[in-house]
Amino acid sequence: MNRHRPVRTEIRWNGAHYVASCQNCGQPLRRVGKGRWREAPPDESAPA
Numbered sequence: 390m391n392r393h394r395p396v397r398t399e400i401r402w403n404g405a406h407y408v409a410s411c412q413n414c415g416q417p418l419r420r421v422g423k424g425r426w427r428e429a430p431p432d433e434s435a436p437a
């Protein structure tokens with residue numbers, strides 16, 4: 390599965406990327422490009 394959907398209410402800017410949790414699998418996501426989301430590395434999902 391390469392489809393991830395962010396929880397819209399969780400979308401936030403972490404200083405480098407938009408991040409949110411996935412509605413489907415709960416993993417942290419990072420927005421890449423227009424409307425595309427990928428699993429984010431742990432260092433990017435954590436608050437600074």
Ligand SMILES: [Zn+2]
Pocket residue numbers: 392393394411412413414415416
């Ligand atoms: Zn997912």
